[in-house]
Amino acid sequence: xxxxxxxxxxxxxxxxxxxxxxxxxxxxxxxxxxxxxxxxxxxxxxxxxxxxxxxxxxxxxxxxxxxxxxxxxxxxxxxxxxxxxxxxxxxxxxxxxxxxxxxxxxxxxxxxxxxxxxxxxxxxxxxxxxxxxxxxxxxxxxxxxxxxxxxxxxxxxxxxxxxxxxxxxxxxxxxxxxxxxxxxxxxxxxxxxxxxxxxxxxxxxxxxxxxxxxxxxxxxxxxxxxxxxxxxxxxxxxxxxxxxxxxxxxxxxxxxxxxxxxxxxxxxxxxxxxxxxxxxxxxxxxxxxxxxxxxxxxxxxxxxxxxxxxxxxxxxxxxxxxxxxxxxxxxxxxxxxxxxxxx
Numbered sequence: 001x002x003x004x005x006x007x008x009x010x011x012x013x014x015x016x017x018x019x020x021x022x023x024x025x026x027x028x029x030x031x032x033x034x035x036x037x038x039x040x041x042x043x044x045x046x047x048x049x050x051x052x053x054x055x056x057x058x059x060x061x062x063x064x065x066x067x068x069x070x071x072x073x074x075x076x077x078x079x080x081x082x083x084x085x086x087x088x089x090x091x092x093x094x095x096x097x098x099x100x101x102x103x104x105x106x107x108x109x110x111x112x113x114x115x116x117x118x119x120x121x122x123x124x125x126x127x128x129x130x131x132x133x134x135x136x137x138x139x140x141x142x143x144x145x146x147x148x149x150x151x152x153x154x155x156x157x158x159x160x161x162x163x164x165x166x167x168x169x170x171x172x173x174x175x176x177x178x179x180x181x182x183x184x185x186x187x188x189x190x191x192x193x194x195x196x197x198x199x200x201x202x203x204x205x206x207x208x209x210x211x212x213x214x215x216x217x218x219x220x221x222x223x224x225x226x227x228x229x230x231x232x233x234x235x236x237x238x239x240x241x242x243x244x245x246x247x248x249x250x251x252x253x254x255x256x257x258x259x260x261x262x263x264x265x266x267x268x269x270x271x272x273x274x275x276x277x278x279x280x281x282x283x284x285x286x287x288x289x290x291x292x293x294x295x296x297x298x299x300x301x302x303x304x305x306x307x308x309x310x311x312x313x314x315x316x317x318x319x320x321x322x323x324x325x326x327x328x329x330x331x332x333x334x335x336x337x338x339x340x341x342x343x
Contacts, residue, residue: 022055031062032098045098063098067159070109072116074167077124085132086167087124091116091147092159100155108154112147116161119146132166139163 026049027033033046037058046060053060074088093112095101101108123143124132131139140161148158168176210216 019055023052025051025053025060027051027062030064030066032065034061034063034098034102035059036061041099041103061102063095063101065095065098067092067094068109070113070116071164072113072120074165075117075120075124077121079124079127079129079132081128083129083172084169085124085129087120087132087163088165089116089120089143089161089163091161093151093156094159095155096157097155100153105154108156111154112151112156112158115147115150116143119143120163122146129168129172132163136163 025033025046027046029048031048033051035042035044035046035053035058037054042058051060070091070093072089072091074086076084076086078084091112095108105111120143123139123146127139140163143163144158144161147161151158210220
């Protein structure tokens, strides 16, 4: 009898120990326990520490309340200015309502991940390439608002969203590199031009001061010679004064002689020889005036002037040599001499 009683007590204690082990639950500090009794949600959310549930009747689900860091997979998209990019991001969120995270959504982690990918594609399509590269703070805020709006009903709070990387095509990278190089070169040229302008102003002021004192220019020339000779070069470069070049240029120019006025030639008076016997007489003065008034087409072109002899009479003009007649030509008839006119 005593033995049976001992066995019963041991069995009861064992059953109690098993029941206690099955009912005892420990909730960690960063967790919250949601209790479902016979499938219905209990109003009280179990806090951190030791808690008891009815085995087989109640079920405890633990929800992590820490901030979760979830990478968003890279998404391919086309920007508003028709540039293909590949963008990936990272999202930080936490659960603020454990009961809603268990009841309202099946898997809040998967839901937040899908919402983040969809919002990232939408942000890529609404933004320009320059905004993705330089204005990321504004895009991060817009992306956070787009994900946080549906996540509030799930008991999830979006803490932060960051665009991590933007991948561009190789052609676009080369184009942007050329643009950056051109911009750098432009700024370098502007800086050099500004430096030249300032240097020219200072040099003009120095030249103005040296022009008042010619000895200052000579001293500056000697300083330049000393600076060049200090390099221990075999060749010594001496500046050549410009004034000497101008003096030599003026010396080489020819002297302009005064222009002589042409001497007016006096007309030569021709002496008319007396008429000879057997030669035709020259026309009278009245006939000369009539011949001068005739048109130029009717007057024959005057030939060369015959030379005059010492006596004043013109020398006979040599006759041209006879031209031989062709073999088949017909001999011309001799012309009769015309009688001389009598006066």
